[in-house]
Amino acid sequence: MIEIQNLTKRYGQKLAVDDVSFHVDRGEILGFLGPNGAGKSTTMNILTGYLSATSGECKINGVDILEDPIRAKRSIGYLPEQPPLYLDMTVKEYLSFIYDLKKAKQPKTEHIKEVCDVVKISNVYNRLIKNLSKGYKQRVGLAQALIGNPEVLILDEPTVGLDPKQIIEIRSLIKKLGKKHTIILSSHILSEIQAVCDKVVVINQGKLVADDTTANLSHNMSNDRRYTVLIDGPENEVYRSLCGITGMVNVDLLGKREEGVYEYSVEAEDGVDIRREIFKRLAERNWPMLGLRSSEMSLEDIFLQLTKDSGGIK
Numbered sequence: 336m337i338e339i340q341n342l343t344k345r346y347g348q349k350l351a352v353d354d355v356s357f358h359v360d361r362g363e364i365l366g367f368l369g370p371n372g373a374g375k376s377t378t379m380n381i382l383t384g385y386l387s388a389t390s391g392e393c394k395i396n397g398v399d400i401l402e403d404p405i406r407a408k409r410s411i412g413y414l415p416e417q418p419p420l421y422l423d424m425t426v427k428e429y430l431s432f433i434y435d436l437k438k439a440k441q442p443k444t445e446h447i448k449e450v451c452d453v454v455k456i457s458n459v460y461n462r463l464i465k466n467l468s469k470g471y472k473q474r475v476g477l478a479q480a481l482i483g484n485p486e487v488l489i490l491d492e493p494t495v496g497l498d499p500k501q502i503i504e505i506r507s508l509i510k511k512l513g514k515k516h517t518i519i520l521s522s523h524i525l526s527e528i529q530a531v532c533d534k535v536v537v538i539n540q541g542k543l544v545a546d547d548t549t550a551n552l553s554h555n556m557s558n559d560r561r562y563t564v565l566i567d568g569p570e571n572e573v574y575r576s577l578c579g580i581t582g583m584v585n586v587d588l589l590g591k592r593e594e595g596v597y598e599y600s601v602e603a604e605d606g607v608d609i610r611r612e613i614f615k616r617l618a619e620r621n622w623p624m625l626g627l628r629s630s631e632m633s634l635e636d637i638f639l640q641l642t643k644d645s646g647g648i649k
């Protein structure tokens with residue numbers, strides 16, 4: 336659906352995007368991550384036809400954005416970080432204006448009504464945009480992206496500046512939209528990417544440093560087979576017992592969590608699943624296991640690791 340091949344962009348001497356390739360399949364929600372100045376906006380601007388590339392290809396639905404921008408743009412709904420709203424228009428006037436600009440083909444009144452229903456702004460249809468809350472303005476921004484029913488949605492930090500309730504609402508709306516559209520979502524809120532996206536692409540200093548599913552990234556980058564275990568039992572004996580398990584590489588006592596209850600970090604040899612053996616040993620000694628969780632890295636840890644040379648994240 337979206338195909339980016341060897342994309343490079345130079346601003347004079349500055350190499351902003353350096354030979355980046357990735358693709359997004361139909362119906363996927365892709366998270367696009369990177370620290371400040373990594374080249375995200377440049378990539379998105381090329382993808383949406385606002386900037387030309389120095390070299391490389393960008394195809395939307397098989398159409399090259401540089402060769403046939405008008406056709407390619409028909410498949411794209413774009414919500415920039417600052418939604419392009421005319422504040423002195425009502426929602427109705429604005430969406431009607433956008434409909435005309437995009438030369439949308441759907442029956443006008445029905446289509447605008449349908450879009451308003453999807454993003455839940457029908458109740459403010461006749462209100463001036465400047466009087467709407469930030470969350471509602473963002474929904475109007477999403478509505479303009481949806482006019483014309485484009486297959487691809489490109490959303491640049493769509494939840495920036497919203498309160499937690501609005502963030503949850505917009506996120507679930509994006510998830511819902513993902514059922515019908517292919518979406519690229521740029522965000523610096525990592526939990527958002529983890530909650531909403533199927534796949535994640537990370538760029539750093541113009542280069543692609545990761546392109547995988549969120550689950551795979553977290554799994555592959557983790558020091559495989561690490562768990563945190565919470566055990567009700569005498570600390571030294573439990574420690575020794577855990578150390579004695581075949582395939583155990585390391586046991587660390589993390590600390591006391593309740594009276595008589597201690598938390599341990601355990602690590603097994605590659606390819607060895609020690610969970611059952613831990614359970615059996617503890618059961619034999621009648622030391623209840625109160626919790627066992629995988630210590631796989633969060634997307635936040637992965638992001639920091641992948642971009643650690645760039646001097647901080649946005």
Ligand SMILES: Nc1ncnc2c1ncn2[C@@H]1O[C@H](COP(=O)(O)OP(=O)(O)OP(=O)(O)O)[C@@H](O)[C@H]1O
Pocket residue numbers: 346349350351369370371372373374375376377378649
């Ligand atoms: N018009 C321009 N002329 C020269 N350099 C530019 C121009 N636009 C961007 N850059 C540089 O290119 C690099 C990539 O910028 P870009 O805006 O794409 O990054 P970004 O990942 O979107 O960052 P942010 O998260 O801060 O928006 C940066 O070093 C930036 O300073």
